[in-house]
Amino acid sequence: MAKMLFITLMVLIISGIVWYAAKVFMPQSPPQLDLEEWWGPKELKGKQDRSIRPFQVNFSSELVTDLRQRLKNHRPAVQPLEEVGFQYGFNSKALAPWIKYWAEEYPFEERQKFLNKYPQYKVNVQGLDIHFIRVKPEVSDKVSVVPLLLMHGWPGSVREFYEAIPLLTKQQDGYDFAFEVIVPSLPGYGFSDAAVRPGLGPAQIGVIFRNLMKQLGFKQFYIQGGDWGSGIAGAMTVLFPKEVLGYHSNMLFISNGYSQLRTILGAFIPSLIVEPHLAERMYPLSKFFAYLMEEFGYFHLQATKPDTVGVALSDSPTGLLAYILEKFSSWTKFENRASQDGGLSKFTREQLIDNLMMYWASNSVTTSMRLYSEAMSNKNRGLGLDKYTTTVPTWALQAKNELFYQPPNILRIKFTNLLGNTVLDDGGHFIAFELPEVFVKDVFMAVQKFRSWHGMKTEL
Amino acid sequence: MAKMLFITLMVLIISGIVWYAAKVFMPQSPPQLDLEEWWGPKELKGKQDRSIRPFQVNFSSELVTDLRQRLKNHRPAVQPLEEVGFQYGFNSKALAPWIKYWAEEYPFEERQKFLNKYPQYKVNVQGLDIHFIRVKPEVSDKVSVVPLLLMHGWPGSVREFYEAIPLLTKQQDGYDFAFEVIVPSLPGYGFSDAAVRPGLGPAQIGVIFRNLMKQLGFKQFYIQGGDWGSGIAGAMTVLFPKEVLGYHSNMLFISNGYSQLRTILGAFIPSLIVEPHLAERMYPLSKFFAYLMEEFGYFHLQATKPDTVGVALSDSPTGLLAYILEKFSSWTKFENRASQDGGLSKFTREQLIDNLMMYWASNSVTTSMRLYSEAMSNKNRGLGLDKYTTTVPTWALQAKNELFYQPPNILRIKFTNLLGNTVLDDGGHFIAFELPEVFVKDVFMAVQKFRSWHGMKTEL
Numbered sequence: 001m002a003k004m005l006f007i008t009l010m011v012l013i014i015s016g017i018v019w020y021a022a023k024v025f026m027p028q029s030p031p032q033l034d035l036e037e038w039w040g041p042k043e044l045k046g047k048q049d050r051s052i053r054p055f056q057v058n059f060s061s062e063l064v065t066d067l068r069q070r071l072k073n074h075r076p077a078v079q080p081l082e083e084v085g086f087q088y089g090f091n092s093k094a095l096a097p098w099i100k101y102w103a104e105e106y107p108f109e110e111r112q113k114f115l116n117k118y119p120q121y122k123v124n125v126q127g128l129d130i131h132f133i134r135v136k137p138e139v140s141d142k143v144s145v146v147p148l149l150l151m152h153g154w155p156g157s158v159r160e161f162y163e164a165i166p167l168l169t170k171q172q173d174g175y176d177f178a179f180e181v182i183v184p185s186l187p188g189y190g191f192s193d194a195a196v197r198p199g200l201g202p203a204q205i206g207v208i209f210r211n212l213m214k215q216l217g218f219k220q221f222y223i224q225g226g227d228w229g230s231g232i233a234g235a236m237t238v239l240f241p242k243e244v245l246g247y248h249s250n251m252l253f254i255s256n257g258y259s260q261l262r263t264i265l266g267a268f269i270p271s272l273i274v275e276p277h278l279a280e281r282m283y284p285l286s287k288f289f290a291y292l293m294e295e296f297g298y299f300h301l302q303a304t305k306p307d308t309v310g311v312a313l314s315d316s317p318t319g320l321l322a323y324i325l326e327k328f329s330s331w332t333k334f335e336n337r338a339s340q341d342g343g344l345s346k347f348t349r350e351q352l353i354d355n356l357m358m359y360w361a362s363n364s365v366t367t368s369m370r371l372y373s374e375a376m377s378n379k380n381r382g383l384g385l386d387k388y389t390t391t392v393p394t395w396a397l398q399a400k401n402e403l404f405y406q407p408p409n410i411l412r413i414k415f416t417n418l419l420g421n422t423v424l425d426d427g428g429h430f431i432a433f434e435l436p437e438v439f440v441k442d443v444f445m446a447v448q449k450f451r452s453w454h455g456m457k458t459e460l
Numbered sequence: 461m462a463k464m465l466f467i468t469l470m471v472l473i474i475s476g477i478v479w480y481a482a483k484v485f486m487p488q489s490p491p492q493l494d495l496e497e498w499w500g501p502k503e504l505k506g507k508q509d510r511s512i513r514p515f516q517v518n519f520s521s522e523l524v525t526d527l528r529q530r531l532k533n534h535r536p537a538v539q540p541l542e543e544v545g546f547q548y549g550f551n552s553k554a555l556a557p558w559i560k561y562w563a564e565e566y567p568f569e570e571r572q573k574f575l576n577k578y579p580q581y582k583v584n585v586q587g588l589d590i591h592f593i594r595v596k597p598e599v600s601d602k603v604s605v606v607p608l609l610l611m612h613g614w615p616g617s618v619r620e621f622y623e624a625i626p627l628l629t630k631q632q633d634g635y636d637f638a639f640e641v642i643v644p645s646l647p648g649y650g651f652s653d654a655a656v657r658p659g660l661g662p663a664q665i666g667v668i669f670r671n672l673m674k675q676l677g678f679k680q681f682y683i684q685g686g687d688w689g690s691g692i693a694g695a696m697t698v699l700f701p702k703e704v705l706g707y708h709s710n711m712l713f714i715s716n717g718y719s720q721l722r723t724i725l726g727a728f729i730p731s732l733i734v735e736p737h738l739a740e741r742m743y744p745l746s747k748f749f750a751y752l753m754e755e756f757g758y759f760h761l762q763a764t765k766p767d768t769v770g771v772a773l774s775d776s777p778t779g780l781l782a783y784i785l786e787k788f789s790s791w792t793k794f795e796n797r798a799s800q801d802g803g804l805s806k807f808t809r810e811q812l813i814d815n816l817m818m819y820w821a822s823n824s825v826t827t828s829m830r831l832y833s834e835a836m837s838n839k840n841r842g843l844g845l846d847k848y849t850t851t852v853p854t855w856a857l858q859a860k861n862e863l864f865y866q867p868p869n870i871l872r873i874k875f876t877n878l879l880g881n882t883v884l885d886d887g888g889h890f891i892a893f894e895l896p897e898v899f900v901k902d903v904f905m906a907v908q909k910f911r912s913w914h915g916m917k918t919e920l
């Protein structure tokens with residue numbers, strides 16, 4: 001009885017706070033970012049090559065010889081603790097077959113060809129050479145061509161979309177459009193240049209990608225992103241609501257005072273916030289916080305000392321493998337932590353090493369990790385773009401094993417035109433990579449809805 | 461006025477809670493640990509060699525050749541961001557001279573001789589071969605010989621005490637005793653074996669070290685520790701209050717509900733908790749929390765995924781150097797973060813590379829980092845040894861740039877016989893290494909006080 005009373009009281013108080021928060025926490029006019037901010041060397045300013053240059057991935061024989069030698073020469077990792085899977089991190093017993101595969105079996109030439117199967121380019125945007133894939137669909141004149149910007153995150157790469165690209169650029173049954181896809185490497189990732197000075201966070205990358213699309217001739221376009229790709233995309237929907245026609249995310253997540261209060265309210269009465277069968281994806285909060293403590297050490301380190309840990313990871317391919325594949329293990333299914341091999345068989349070995357090669361060949365792991373520091377800097381947290389609403393139509397694809405889950409009634413605090421969400425009973429963080437058909441199907445369905453919402457049929 | 465009222469109210473409320481907490485938070489009977497718990501391979505149980513075997517550090521030519529080759533072959537680290545010192549971690553421009561020094565100038569043979577200047581041994585305790593230095597003083601019969609266990613932490617080693625050992629084992633003016641020092645490598649550190657199964661946290665290491673001392677014939681002894689050494693020592697004072705005659709710490713710190721409440725109380729009225737001129741070492745708490753966020757990513761990672769990051773750090777000496785020397789930079793003086801070279805000149809290059817060799821030669825960085833995971837495991841946090849008081853006489857040496865500061869009135873919650881503290885206006889986390897004379901002087905002074913407190917003069 002006393003407990004009931006306490007809960008009722010808490011709910012009333014928190015509801016009041018939530019109502020009040022809704023009034024004060026969501027200001028209307030987003031900050032203006034410098035749309036020409038220069039991230040490259042100062043001396044290049046005004047002199048950069050503005051042309052769009054073809055690019056090909058090149059695994060030179062020097063690179064391959066050196067890499068193989070490093071892998072074969074790797075220092076014996078210490079034994080894992082008895083009866084431990086991946087709970088202390090990558091199990092060293094599971095390491096050996098991966099090292100052997102990368103050093104002795106991974107067909108570098110064949111994979112280089114594979115990675116070059118789509119047209120790739122570099123173009124200078126705000127001082128940085130940005131690497132991107134661009135594939136135009138081969139469809140009849142009756143089929144609309146819809147531009148779609150696909151944005152990866154960490155520790156992924158453009159490689160995550162290779163299985164999805166041919167499906168996205170083909171007309172699918174029931175749809176009168178197909179996608180022209182533009183898939184950039186984030187600045188500092190893979191073959192895109194890194195900023196030479198502090199400050200390039202997700203919002204600023206959003207500016208770069210908007211300018212990239214503009215340089216490619218796209219005044220308006222759709223965007224898709226997960227992981228940092230969703231951080232960048234979320235910023236773009238606030239900064240460029242007229243250019244972004246719709247946003248499909250496989251990791252839609254917002255964080256502002258109001259969303260946090262609603263989340264806390266739901267901890268008392270989940271049914272106010274989340275459908276009962278999905279409550280376990282959010283609650284109890286104690287489980288969520290334990291999970292953050294357990295799984296977000298990498299985030300904490302990368303947000304503070306990326307240049308330190310980056311030295312080892314760029315010098316040791318074995319170390320890079322353990323560091324990155326650990327994420328493909330636990331982020332695909334949390335329960336993989338208990339297994340001896342990390343449950344990595346959801347992906348082929350080629351897939352995972354292809355993705356590693358994007359970091360190794362370009363020596364970009366340090367600059368990739370700096371994005372955490374920039375996103376968490378006082379200046380960029382101060383921007384607080386999650387505090388602003390956007391009218392861009394949005395769709396959330398929510399995989400079973402994604403890192404976070406938020407229900408529509410929280411997501412709509414920011415994405416006022418969230419047209420819906422697809423809740424999956426399968427799949428993890430790297431959904432385009434893991435379940436490309438499911439991913440592509442959802443993107444088509446969502447963009448169809450965005451187009452209807454805009455009242456468009458065949459024209460863009 | 462409203463603010464004054466609010467503060468008064470808060471202070472009254474918190475004072476009440478503090479008073480109540482003092483009653484309930486400090487139980488009296490500490491838990492009993494298994495004093496024979498077996499940490500080695502099961503099949504060794506009952507069959508281990510119990511003898512004390514001499515040990516020497518050996519930098520084999522294979523080890524040196526391989527290490528030099530790895531260092532020279534290190535992959536070019538990416539450029540630091542413009543106008544950045546160590547704020548993003550180890551500045552890669554400061555890396556080159558260190559790599560060159562280690563690969564080309566560090567005199568391996570000479571340093572091996574140096575590291576073998578004191579008698580070293582190994583002895584099996586609870587299944588693990590524990591490496592230790594033991595130096596008996598050469599003094600006349602009139603001078604008492606007092607056993608002192610010196611305990612290092614991460615990322616230190618027994619090397620931290622090499623400058624202090626000759627001073628500790630010599631009679632100093634004004635004292636009628638000198639120390640016989642026992643300096644073990646922590647299990648999993650340097651040349652001490654690592655546990656083969658989960659669970660070996662600071663308290664359990666305390667049991668191992670007590671058993672080590674017993675095997676060496678010391679029924680009672682003094683202890684000294686900083687960093688994990690102070691975690692281990694703090695546990696020993698609770699578990700073995702009769703064996704531990706006194707405890708000198710250069711990083712005395714406690715954490716329980718009561719200490720936290722007092723700390724919060726002090727945030728409102730610092731003068732209740734801390735002398736005015738020392739308040740800035742604790743407050744404002746916002747500064748302290750920002751510092752924890754900024755500087756404790758390594759802790760978060762090592763407490764959760766030591767085996768992952770360990771793969772890279774044990775494969776890349778360049779990476780290990782950056783990872784460990786970053787700590788010698790920021791923990792010696794926080795302001796070193798802003799400098800281009802990390803302010804590492806407080807130590808000689810030989811000193812810092814000697815210490816690195818303790819991790820590299822023994823390939824122990826992964827097992828050393830596991831201590832964070834064990835200390836933070838539910839089981840070991842559940843022990844909550846900081847909740848128990850100890851009567852062991854204690855002295856705190858408090859360097860200006862130590863990671864944490866707590867005043868006597870908080871430390872006495874646990875260390876009821878804290879005889880005093882020495883507040884330094886200089887020095888950092890690795891005080892024995894950085895300022896050996898200051899360190900030794902304080903240890904003598906403290907142990908003198910412990911002996912007086914026990915009513916001892918010349919006998920032990």
